Amino acid sequence: MIRSEVLRDIAPILRDQLVVCNIGLPSQELHMIDDQPTNFYMLGTMGLASSIGLGLALAQPKKVITIDGDGSVLTNLGTLPTIANNVADNFILLIIDNGSYGSTGDQPTYAGKKTSLSAVATACGCDNVVECQAEDTPAVLQAALDSDRMTVIVCKCDSGNIKLPVITKDPVVIRDRFMTAVQS
């Protein structure tokens, strides 16, 4: 399974939650599969999806799911100790780990080689780290939501992309629509 298939599988679960979605193809795929006002699409700033999601979860009580990638987490590896030491039980970090920089042409990441992001997250002090195969992601994500505990999920999937358009929505519109959904 590739990332877009994982997103298609979990879209019914994401629909009712606040979602912060990573830059590039993940946001474009989620936008195409199931655009919702509860989705915050990152149009730039690689690496900060997990930080935005944690800040959002700490600031208000609704559940927040950040959809991140292995390459983006590697870009901002300092996020994992911050997450571990600032527990927000309404926060789920879902790392879709396809071992490649998908948006830039599937160059391999170190997470697809010797580096285990689930082991890194555990070593950083994250208490609930679950590594799963792509097809198990909906069940693992639902269990994390039901647990009411901060969870880091590392979903191992194949690399590969589908063709789709960029997001042309204005960033202020995305942000305003999202903030209205957060407050509703």
Place this chain on the structure above:
Amino acid sequence: MSINKKIVDDLVANDIEFVTTVPCKQLAGVIDEVEARPEIYHIPSNKEDEGMGLCAGAFMGGKRPAIIMQNTAIGVTINTLVTLIQFYRMPLPMLISFRGELKEPVACQVEMAVHTKALLSQLNIPTYHFHKQQDAEELDAILKYTFMCNKPVAILTDATFWGGY
């Protein structure tokens, strides 16, 4: 009243409840004061761009954020300032220690100091420079201005302001 307490009083009076910090020697006292206040959630970050991500999330969650960092961080965060904070039009007060100014003992700090105001100017970031302690009387107005205009705003605080080393 200590300058650290005055600064944090102004943050609290402007409903700033979420503060991220990356330490600098000059900022140690104000960071201690932020940590001590029950009105503020203090979340140290490992790098300043990470901290700006946390602030963006907190703002969208309804909390007013602020970041406290060193001027070297301007070099670290240009992409984040432009593609996240400015592109999505978010307010972000940045209390910045302006290293490399008069009374600076570390030569390397001057290398970034000479670029600091030019970079902020190039980024169209409103910038205020606190050199004497009475300059901090404007902090309350600067914070109100920041949340009025939804922009990142820089407050540079140099060694003379902090009383030197």
